[in-house]
Amino acid sequence: MAAGTQVKNVEVRDIARIERIGAHSHIRGLGLDDSLEARAVSQGMVGQQMARRAAGVVLGMIKEGKIAGRAVLLAGPPGTGKTAIAMGISKSLGKDTPFTAMAGSEIYSLEMSKTEALTQAIRKSIGIRIKEETEIIEGEVVEIQVERPATGVGAKVGKLTLKTTEMETVYDLGTKMIDALTKEKVQSGDVITIDKATGKISRIGRSFTRARDYDATGPQTRFVQCPEGELQKRKEVVHTVSIHEIDVINSRTHGFLALFSGDTGEIKPEVREQINTKIAEWREEGKAEISPGVLFIDEVHMLDIECFSFLNRALEDEMAPVVIMATNRGITNIRGTNYTSPHGIPIDLLDRMIIISTSQYRESELREILKIRCEEEDCELSDDALTVLTRIAMETSLRYAIQLITLAGLVSRRRKSNEVEIEDVKKVYSLFLDEGRSTQILSEYQDQYLYDQKPDVGGSGEPMDL
Amino acid sequence: MAEEYNLDTNIVLRRAWKRGKNLSKKSQWEIEVGDPEPDTLSLEAIGLKENSNTPYIIKRITSTALEWRIRNLSYPIEVYSVLADPDNKCIIVKTSNKKYYKKITVPDLERVNLVPDQKRIEYTYKFGTLIITYKKPPEVLKLERQVLEELQNVQTIKDGDLPCKPS
Numbered sequence: 296m297a298a299g300t301q302v303k304n305v306e307v308r309d310i311a312r313i314e315r316i317g318a319h320s321h322i323r324g325l326g327l328d329d330s331l332e333a334r335a336v337s338q339g340m341v342g343q344q345m346a347r348r349a350a351g352v353v354l355g356m357i358k359e360g361k362i363a364g365r366a367v368l369l370a371g372p373p374g375t376g377k378t379a380i381a382m383g384i385s386k387s388l389g390k391d392t393p394f395t396a397m398a399g400s401e402i403y404s405l406e407m408s409k410t411e412a413l414t415q416a417i418r419k420s421i422g423i424r425i426k427e428e429t430e431i432i433e434g435e436v437v438e439i440q441v442e443r444p445a446t447g448v449g450a451k452v453g454k455l456t457l458k459t460t461e462m463e464t465v466y467d468l469g470t471k472m473i474d475a476l477t478k479e480k481v482q483s484g485d486v487i488t489i490d491k492a493t494g495k496i497s498r499i500g501r502s503f504t505r506a507r508d509y510d511a512t513g514p515q516t517r518f519v520q521c522p523e524g525e526l527q528k529r530k531e532v533v534h535t536v537s538i539h540e541i542d543v544i545n546s547r548t549h550g551f552l553a554l555f556s557g558d559t560g561e562i563k564p565e566v567r568e569q570i571n572t573k574i575a576e577w578r579e580e581g582k583a584e585i586s587p588g589v590l591f592i593d594e595v596h597m598l599d600i601e602c603f604s605f606l607n608r609a610l611e612d613e614m615a616p617v618v619i620m621a622t623n624r625g626i627t628n629i630r631g632t633n634y635t636s637p638h639g640i641p642i643d644l645l646d647r648m649i650i651i652s653t654s655q656y657r658e659s660e661l662r663e664i665l666k667i668r669c670e671e672e673d674c675e676l677s678d679d680a681l682t683v684l685t686r687i688a689m690e691t692s693l694r695y696a697i698q699l700i701t702l703a704g705l706v707s708r709r710r711k712s713n714e715v716e717i718e719d720v721k722k723v724y725s726l727f728l729d730e731g732r733s734t735q736i737l738s739e740y741q742d743q744y745l746y747d748q749k750p751d752v753g754g755s756g757e758p759m760d761l
Numbered sequence: 762m763a764e765e766y767n768l769d770t771n772i773v774l775r776r777a778w779k780r781g782k783n784l785s786k787k788s789q790w791e792i793e794v795g796d797p798e799p800d801t802l803s804l805e806a807i808g809l810k811e812n813s814n815t816p817y818i819i820k821r822i823t824s825t826a827l828e829w830r831i832r833n834l835s836y837p838i839e840v841y842s843v844l845a846d847p848d849n850k851c852i853i854v855k856t857s858n859k860k861y862y863k864k865i866t867v868p869d870l871e872r873v874n875l876v877p878d879q880k881r882i883e884y885t886y887k888f889g890t891l892i893i894t895y896k897k898p899p900e901v902l903k904l905e906r907q908v909l910e911e912l913q914n915v916q917t918i919k920d921g922d923l924p925c926k927p928s
Binding site: 432454455458459460461462463464465466467468469470471472473474475489491492493494524525 | 804807814859862864
């Protein structure tokens with residue numbers, strides 16, 4: 296009977312896309328047009344037109360690469376997109392310009408001194424481009440033969456036949472190459488390149504001539520033309536490495552393995568000096584080019600006076616990167632002193648910076664941002680729910696509203712709905728407190744909490760009787 | 762650059778250039794004229810080496826012509842075609858059975874700003890070897906004479922007679 300065989304709706308999930316969604320993963324650039332004018336909503340950026348335009352000018356400055364050692368300060372209240380703008384700069388710079396992001400408090404560590412941490416961060420942000428001509432073998436695999444010794448031990452030998460549209464060559468294979476070929480799962484019909492100096496294999500795709508074997512390939516197989524001409528070609532390649540990586544590799548005590556463990560410790564100034572002279576030499580010989588990148592220090596008010604004076608000096612170096620800092624503090628103490636200063640940064644350093652300020656978002660902009668976040672987090676939000684959420688963002692904070700998106704999405708999925716309705720938002724609003732309501736509760740019921748003390752008392756440590 | 766001459770005939774036997782001064786690898790000798798260096802290392806180093814039956818090319822210079830010998834070719838002569846490609850400043854060796862293809866650059870001609878000319882190319886096939894001869898144009902002959910004159914003025918160093926004092 297048809298009624299008995301009810302077709303079960305099988306949920307199919309896309310397995311390929313298991314990505315985590317970060318706070319700024321929706322940002323793909325600064326959202327500027329060709330004349331550096333900020334578009335209202337573009338590349339995940341909304342509002343802050345003036346700040347984005349200013350950032351665009353800074354971006355131009357970085358891309359020119361000629362100016363180094365400038366500092367830019369992004370200042371503004373919390374949740375106004377300072378980090379987003381920095382991320383936007385990073386994204387529009389592309390992969391070739393080094394961009395290091397760190398938080399101000401990252402420099403406090405027991406393993407290394409503050410200035411060492413800063414120096415490492417600065418050197419991570421300076422890249423050198425090395426140009427090299429390499430010989431590569433590029434061709435379509437006709438056949439791979441591997442002979443394993445009958446006893447199971449001993450060297451494997453094999454033959455690899457590669458062809459282009461014009462020629463065919465047979466190569467003898469050693470153990471190393473056989474292992475690499477098996478690891479890459481190279482089979483006949485693949486188009487591969489082999490670097491002659493290092494033996495590195497990369498698969499480009501499958502040859503069009505094998506396109507009829509469609510049933511044996513996965514959906515992501517790329518079909519390419521069989522290469523033309525000679526099998527061996529010369530090719531110019533450009534590597535970009537940061538000076539910090541060169542430092543680590545050359546500091547004898549650690550070796551390059553430290554790069555993977557992240558445990559680099561302190562690097563001796565002598566090593567750095569030697570590397571600097573070596574790089575200057577390479578530069579003169581035309582082997583390498585320096586590309587100063589960007590160092591982004593978030594929460595810069597967490598640095599103390601020693602770091603600031605160190606930065607003052609470091610910015611004057613000719614190899615210094617462009618330093619972008621962000622802070623949400625107003626006039627406050629400079630850490631490590633009793634003096635107050637705007638943004639908690641000494642006046643002499645402030646004087647060397649150009650300051651970009653961000654302002655509070657308007658309601659329409661908040662709505663756009665929430666919409667973008669919904670898309671990023673795969674939540675369908677009804678119009679009413681979005682309006683309510685925008686109100687919440689206006690009255691509490693944008694971050695809180697963004698938190699609620701995910702939570703409301705989960706609640707709506709519990710009641711098997713694809714769209715988040717007002718009720719879901721209301722429910723999570725009542726379940727999870729924002730900072731304002733939490734403070735309110737605390738001030739009402741604080742006598743029930745442990746070690747409570749009225750905020751205006753402070754310092755006595757004795758419980759107060761009320 | 763290093764050259765090796767036959768002192769009787771004054772013909773270059775070997776000419777090699779030190780190339781590939783890179784950051785990540787050592788410079789190597791690139792043989793322009795004469796027998797190539799045997800490739801012994803690459804099988805251990807990267808596990809890949811051309812099969813010993815693979816065709817390889819040797820350039821020689823005779824008194825009247827530039828000569829290339831491509832060994833290990835086992836196809837009959839009708840298969841080959843040797844074409845001058847003036848646009849890319851090279852000579853192209855093709856096979857109609859799509860087994861061998863080679864672009865030969867001619868530095869001797871480039872040095873006197875000439876491009877390969879089809880009329881000067883001749884080729885024969887004998888004992889598994891394709892021999893391509895390119896008759897030297899007068900400009901090349903003139904340059905070679907000048908170089909030779911210059912070289913004959915250079916003082917020859919005898920064995921054990923080092924140009925610098927080893928400490």
